Amino acid sequence: MPKSDGCGVFSAIRATPRPAPGPRPRRLGTAFVLAGTLLAGALSGCGTATKDSAPVDHSQAPLTAAKTTYPLTLDNCGRSLTFDQPPSRVLLTNGASVAEAESFITLGLQDRVVANSQSYGISDQPGMADAVAALPTGGLTLNENSAVPREQILARKPDLVVSTWYGEFDDKIGSIGRDALAAAGIQGFVDPANCALGNPNATAADKDRAKGQTVDASFDLLLTLGRIFDVQQRAVDYVKQQRDRIAAIQQRVAGQSRPNVLLVYPGMAAMNSNGLPAVFGGGIYDDVINRAGGRNPFGGKSSEELADVNAEALAASPVDLVVIGRYRADEDAAKMADELFAKFPQWAASKNKKYISLSDSPYIGPLNAIAIEKIADALHPRS
Numbered sequence: 290m291p292k293s294d295g296c297g298v299f300s301a302i303r304a305t306p307r308p309a310p311g312p313r314p315r316r317l318g319t320a321f322v323l324a325g326t327l328l329a330g331a332l333s334g335c336g337t338a339t340k341d342s343a344p345v346d347h348s349q350a351p352l353t354a355a356k357t358t359y360p361l362t363l364d365n366c367g368r369s370l371t372f373d374q375p376p377s378r379v380l381l382t383n384g385a386s387v388a389e390a391e392s393f394i395t396l397g398l399q400d401r402v403v404a405n406s407q408s409y410g411i412s413d414q415p416g417m418a419d420a421v422a423a424l425p426t427g428g429l430t431l432n433e434n435s436a437v438p439r440e441q442i443l444a445r446k447p448d449l450v451v452s453t454w455y456g457e458f459d460d461k462i463g464s465i466g467r468d469a470l471a472a473a474g475i476q477g478f479v480d481p482a483n484c485a486l487g488n489p490n491a492t493a494a495d496k497d498r499a500k501g502q503t504v505d506a507s508f509d510l511l512l513t514l515g516r517i518f519d520v521q522q523r524a525v526d527y528v529k530q531q532r533d534r535i536a537a538i539q540q541r542v543a544g545q546s547r548p549n550v551l552l553v554y555p556g557m558a559a560m561n562s563n564g565l566p567a568v569f570g571g572g573i574y575d576d577v578i579n580r581a582g583g584r585n586p587f588g589g590k591s592s593e594e595l596a597d598v599n600a601e602a603l604a605a606s607p608v609d610l611v612v613i614g615r616y617r618a619d620e621d622a623a624k625m626a627d628e629l630f631a632k633f634p635q636w637a638a639s640k641n642k643k644y645i646s647l648s649d650s651p652y653i654g655p656l657n658a659i660a661i662e663k664i665a666d667a668l669h670p671r672s
Contacts, residue, residue, distance in 0.1 A: 352512070352529060357519040366455055366484035367492065368467060370476050375518045376449035380427070381405040382437050382464070384453025387421055388654035389480060392510055394420045395655040396523050404429050404445045406437050407453075411618045413650040413659045418618075432463045439465040449476045449517075456487015481513060482506040482653050502572040504535070504580070504657040511655060527655070534658045535580060542582030542669045548609035550583035550664060551638070552651060555625040556616055563599045566629070569614070569651070570595055577651050581664035583610065600632075608636040610667055611644040614651065622646035643667070 362371045379398075381389050383406040390407040393399060394417065404427025412418040427445050432438050436457060442450060442465050450470060452458055458467045458477050467477035485491035485499040508528045515524025552574055554560075557567035570587035578585045586606040587595065611629060613622045622644070630639035638644065645667045650660035 352525045354521040354525040366479045378403045378447045379449045380447040381407050382452045382457050383435050384457050386453035389451050390421050391654045396520050409649050411648045413648050414656050434462040436462045436464040438463050451478050453480050454483040454486040455479050481509050503576040507653050507657050531658045538661055538665045539580050542665050545669050547584045548668050549586045549607040550578045550610045551608045552612045554614035556620055562597050568595050568598045577660050581661045583668050604633055608638045611638045613646045615648045
């Protein structure tokens, strides 16, 4: 999908416990669920946590790059994981996300990946899509639930399996549970942003964290991976650089008017019950738009509300800028924007033909600063 997403992302759409918080809908239907407010985005994480799996709040705590001392034990979504050394054979499950794959690339950990099933097809960062495509797939094939089958996971002999969301470790979808992984001597790690997604026993803290995800969830993932693999300096340097970049943008747009920004992925119309472009709101999506100096007219909406957005609701919404999301390189953003402008001529954006195009940067992942900067430049041009 769309990743946190986190996608990366949105909030679950229908009933099946499948997220689409990051990128591209691999197969759309009952097995495809968006995790947005999900991933509201999100993104936040459960780093070295307390017993209720509360994450380290990297947005407040000072960043340090102390060397990891092994064995390292940390709490991940309510489960204690112990690493005697940095993992060397990592398998990345699908989860409709590329947040994890892109985070491994950002931290220079490509050589630790023996099998990756994540992909997107396009990226807002030059070279990133090619770097994701270059990760070894290990010959993985997905089942009818877009999950990596249990047998394939065990056959690759990983020492760490990384999942976008909690529900990916579920025998019911043909995958493998974390108990079974542990019995085979394999650690199962969930993106800390998505501890509640697909977890029937999620704590109140995990649910609140999922609902209120911000770009800090993207940073939590990077910093947690930094500790696990003893590459904290890379993680800290990158997070600091991104925070400074975002802070400079926020300072530039502070005090200015806040135009309405509609974030839609026309190619993901199957996620909308009315056949309209998928509308993204809540969690990290709202946070990205807010930091760019705008406001999301569908901000704070539940997954059910977003899935049921109809033409009347879109027509009645104030829209000053349309952000066209793409998940395939062959999608024509200009054409998709023109189609929306023709269908909703009353928008200010339609009258001014005002749109920009993004792909993976609004989702949970290492590229949020790109989305914030591009939206801010469109709303508040530099003088």
